[in-house]
Amino acid sequence: MSGVETVSVRESTVKALKSKTDKLTFDSNNRLAVQNPPNLDVLLSTRASESTLSAIKSKTDNLDIALTSLSRLIKWGRDVSPTWVHASEVTAPVAGTALVSWSVPTGKVGYVYGFFISAGEGNDFKLNWTSGTTAYSRRVVFSSKGSLHFVDVIALNEGLPANAGSTITITNVNAGSAGIVYQAALLVVAV
């Protein structure tokens, strides 16, 4: 590179730098001025207050609760979450033994969403509840030993809720034979 060419390159570099520095401005105290500065007064006035942010948070927290309620409504037809009532094994129960029972709490009605029955021999069983002034039962027949786990999203007694304070049971119709094991459970909810 010749000396003339070198000077030419340096001049172009200096000109480029000058075009940049010309855009800088300084105030009377030689402080660098900021072009189009943000209006901090406006920003501060439009910023959400702590109370507003707190209120928004409480709403989003409730969203979790609302989603849970919605998912329960979709699943069970009402905002409930049924739970299993378990009972221990019973050997050779006499006829009419309540293999499992659940008392509906005061001020509530009871819905049955499922049941479990296990028996070491054939027998008939009854799921019993009272709605209004009528005692209802559903008979479940076992032709031989076995177990049955039943659950549905529609309550077995939909439209016929068990009375407050009443007891829902599963009973064996015939007496169990000596040494034969029985067991039952209920999937219920109080509303």
Add this chain to the structure above:
Amino acid sequence: MILNESSPYRYVPTWFFTDEIVYTSGMTKPELYIGSAYGMVGHIYGYYIYASEENDFILFWSVGDDYKTVRISMPGPGMVMYMNSTPINYDFPLTYGGITTVYTPSEGAVYRLGILASGCVFVEPL
């Protein structure tokens, strides 16, 4: 983490299976054990039982000395599979659980056991 019918904070359940077990005399009866994983609660959503012969099975779960069971009676060779989105032990999250056979199997009988559970890992029998 998934949203389900009871809580948005439940964990997705997973199947725990034994291998297919061909019983020979002297071996341990077919059984499957699970325990709650560190920092989690265990929920049982279902079970699977295959047996080539009649037998009874005990599905159990416990917290400390508190213990609950469900007896599943198989009248002959067959398979039963149950599952639901409401845990069998909804109000009683387990620290230890499993399925065991009640009666000693016959020579050559085939078994396979499974549990659908959340918050659990395989464990050795206590």
